[in-house]
Amino acid sequence: MRTFLIAGNWKMNAGPSEAGKLAKEIAGTWKGKTFSSEALICPPFVSIAAVSKEFEGTQFKVGAQNVHTEDNGAYTGEISTSMLKDANCEYVIVGHSERREYFHETSELVAQKGKKVIDDGLKAIVCVGEVLEERKAGKHEDVVKEQVNAVLDLLDGDVSDQFVIAYEPVWAIGTGETATPEQAQEMHKFIRSLLTEKFGDDISQKIRILYGGSMKPENSEELLSQTDVDGGLIGGASLKADSFSKIIEISESI
Numbered sequence: 001m002r003t004f005l006i007a008g009n010w011k012m013n014a015g016p017s018e019a020g021k022l023a024k025e026i027a028g029t030w031k032g033k034t035f036s037s038e039a040l041i042c043p044p045f046v047s048i049a050a051v052s053k054e055f056e057g058t059q060f061k062v063g064a065q066n067v068h069t070e071d072n073g074a075y076t077g078e079i080s081t082s083m084l085k086d087a088n089c090e091y092v093i094v095g096h097s098e099r100r101e102y103f104h105e106t107s108e109l110v111a112q113k114g115k116k117v118i119d120d121g122l123k124a125i126v127c128v129g130e131v132l133e134e135r136k137a138g139k140h141e142d143v144v145k146e147q148v149n150a151v152l153d154l155l156d157g158d159v160s161d162q163f164v165i166a167y168e169p170v171w172a173i174g175t176g177e178t179a180t181p182e183q184a185q186e187m188h189k190f191i192r193s194l195l196t197e198k199f200g201d202d203i204s205q206k207i208r209i210l211y212g213g214s215m216k217p218e219n220s221e222e223l224l225s226q227t228d229v230d231g232g233l234i235g236g237a238s239l240k241a242d243s244f245s246k247i248i249e250i251s252e253s254i
């Protein structure tokens with residue numbers, strides 16, 4: 001019942017010229033073919049227009065990697081939800097571990113951003129995940145519970161169409177190390193139980209939970225085959241048209 005979401009997070013890579021070329025290549029690999037998964041690219045802010053232009057008339061969607069909680073005003077360097085809507089974005093990633101770590105975003109701020117995105121009619125991909133020491137200490141579920149519940153506390157009603165969670169174990173991001181399919185499923189199932197506690201079974205079954213952390217064509221089939229894994233948030237492998245397209249193709253075969 002849940003449609004796979006295959007989302008690329010380009011992070012701070014690809015300015016407008018390079019991003020346009022890469023988007024064209026990605027769209028080109030699906031020329032004349034359709035897919036039933038949802039596919040999304042989140043480029044840097046300055047490259048959103050270039051990517052959006054190349055994706056016109058295709059099934060590919062565009063999103064952003066961050067957003068501010070205010071509508072406009074004296075917030076130098078920030079971008080608002082209305083600007084992202086105007087720029088054709090449908091999704092916004094919030095609370096990526098790199099923002100939590102390097103830009104000191106707290107669970108509370110991430111929750112406010114997630115709520116703002118949803119209130120303003122966009123779709124939020126809220127990232128959660130533990131660091132290696134927390135997993136080694138057996139605290140991974142506690143950490144993820146705190147991060148997930150911070151957002152759930154601010155949400156109400158059926159948000160299933162606008163709310164996506166991405167479980168990204170920090171130790172697996174950009175390291176080449178992936179959670180095993182069993183570790184991923186265990187955490188995704190735990191996250192779904194938190195969603196069920198908050199929203200009840202009907203709504204929780206509709207909310208997508210993505211896995212992120214060194215997902216690539218070679219490991220995506222096993223990960224995406226897990227019951228509660230509803231897609232991927234893909235960094236490195238989304239910067240290569242063939243790898244990203246291959247992951248979409250694999251999702252189609254599951």
Ligand code: PGA
Pocket residue numbers: 009168172173174175212213214215233234235236237
């Ligand atoms: P990665 O990044 O696929 O390069 O590990 C994933 C992410 O940070 O979203």
